Amino acid sequence: MKQWHIFLAFFKVGMLGYGGGPSSIPLVKKEVVETYKWLDDEEFANILALGNSLPGPIATKMAGYIGYRVSGIIGMVNAVLATIIPTIVIMIFLLTFLASMSEQPWVKGMTQAVVPVVGVMLAVLTYDFLKKAKGGLGWTLTIALAVISGLLIEIAGLHPGILIGLLLVYALVKPIKSKEQSDEKGRGKMTS
Numbered sequence: 456m457k458q459w460h461i462f463l464a465f466f467k468v469g470m471l472g473y474g475g476g477p478s479s480i481p482l483v484k485k486e487v488v489e490t491y492k493w494l495d496d497e498e499f500a501n502i503l504a505l506g507n508s509l510p511g512p513i514a515t516k517m518a519g520y521i522g523y524r525v526s527g528i529i530g531m532v533n534a535v536l537a538t539i540i541p542t543i544v545i546m547i548f549l550l551t552f553l554a555s556m557s558e559q560p561w562v563k564g565m566t567q568a569v570v571p572v573v574g575v576m577l578a579v580l581t582y583d584f585l586k587k588a589k590g591g592l593g594w595t596l597t598i599a600l601a602v603i604s605g606l607l608i609e610i611a612g613l614h615p616g617i618l619i620g621l622l623l624v625y626a627l628v629k630p631i632k633s634k635e636q637s638d639e640k641g642r643g644k645m646t647s
Contacts, residue, residue, distance in 0.1 A: 460491055461530050462537045465518045469541035476513035478573045481580045483517050493525050496587060508619040514538050 522534025
């Protein structure tokens with residue numbers, strides 16, 4: 456039954472992820488976090504961050520990792536196949552059909568109409584991530600990191616994977632305040 460659920464979850468992503476990786480991410484999240492509860496929000500965010508820093512399509516990377524985590528090697532193969540098979544089949548049939556109809560106004564309108572839907576899906580996902588970041592970092596640091604990241608990516612031309620990698624390294628090497636240190640500081644202020 457678990458293999459069937461893995462297949463269904465990622466088959467939906469493969470069928471409905473119109474627009475590539477960015478539009479697939481909210482669909483993956485809905486299936487693995489909300490529907491099947493294989494991951495929580497924080498685990499999903501960590502997998503997404505790491506997946507974005509690696510080369511290749513994000514949907515297949517996430518499918519492979521999540522499938523492996525849920526059900527080992529067989530789950531990984533199942534999830535990846537469920538993600539790519541719909542795309543392969545649809546591409547063959549759809550592109551053959553669209554190639555013969557490419558000059559029709561309804562074909563051009565169809566492809567343009569999907570863009571706002573993908574934009575809304577990405578905006579919702581961004582808002583969810585900002586809320587989570589605010590909970591862990593506070594608004595000031597969250598906004599500062601968002602602005603600096605935007606400037607580095609858009610103006611300086613830094614690849615997002617490099618930025619994510621740098622932030623991961625920073626998170627690994629920065630000193631972590633332990634609860635004991637915080638409690639000692641708090642007691643020190645109270646006795647002063």
